[in-house]
Amino acid sequence: MSELPLAAIERIIRKGSGLRVSDDAAKELAQYLEDDGVRISQQAALFSKHAGRKTVNIDDIKLVLKNK
Amino acid sequence: MSELPLAAIERIIRKGSGLRVSDDAAKELAQYLEDDGVRISQQAALFSKHAGRKTVNIDDIKLVLKNK
Numbered sequence: 266m267s268e269l270p271l272a273a274i275e276r277i278i279r280k281g282s283g284l285r286v287s288d289d290a291a292k293e294l295a296q297y298l299e300d301d302g303v304r305i306s307q308q309a310a311l312f313s314k315h316a317g318r319k320t321v322n323i324d325d326i327k328l329v330l331k332n333k
Numbered sequence: 334m335s336e337l338p339l340a341a342i343e344r345i346i347r348k349g350s351g352l353r354v355s356d357d358a359a360k361e362l363a364q365y366l367e368d369d370g371v372r373i374s375q376q377a378a379l380f381s382k383h384a385g386r387k388t389v390n391i392d393d394i395k396l397v398l399k400n401k
Contacts, residue, residue, distance in 0.1 A: 268341045268348075276336050277367060281374025282389050284381055289391040294373060297398055298366045299345055305362060306349025313352055321350050323357040330365055 269295045305329050337363045373397050 271288070274295045278286040309325040316325075339356070342363045346354045377393040384393075 268344050269337060270341065273336045273338070274370065277370040278374040278377070278389055280336075281371035282378035282381065284378050284386075285388040287388055287390045290377070290389050290394045293391045293394045293398075294370060297373075297394075298370055301369070302342065302345040302362060302366055303349035305365075306346040309346070309358075310350035310352050313350065318352075320353040320355055321346055321358050322355040323361045326358045326361045326365075330361075 267295075268299055271295060274298070305333075335363075336367055339363060342366070373401075 271291045274291045275286050278284075278291060278294060305326065306321065308329045309321050312325040312328050313319070313321045339359045342359045343354050346352075346359060346362060373394065374389065376397045377389050380393040380396050381387070381389045
């Protein structure tokens, strides 16, 4: 956990809500977005390997998001 | 856009995939996660206001994620 900086997450919440943001709200959203990013990347890796690559590229990510 | 640092997103993709990551893959995932964060925050703001608050708190975020 804790890859995403809370200051950035707070800006995202302020942008979306137009309101102030509590610290624990930012932490909760950061954790969710990071976990979701890991899940997406796990699926993307299956597509990378299926295509015979050792690098995750944009098409792998797009393919996961298309089916989300 | 561009709130989330690409270095952090690359670490998340490496964590999830165990593979290398192209720059455009990281940018694609960063954009998705940021857009999703904004959407979640828009919904959370409705719950904050419904509860008579001017601050988004952790319960607002949890309520959005529960119904996602």
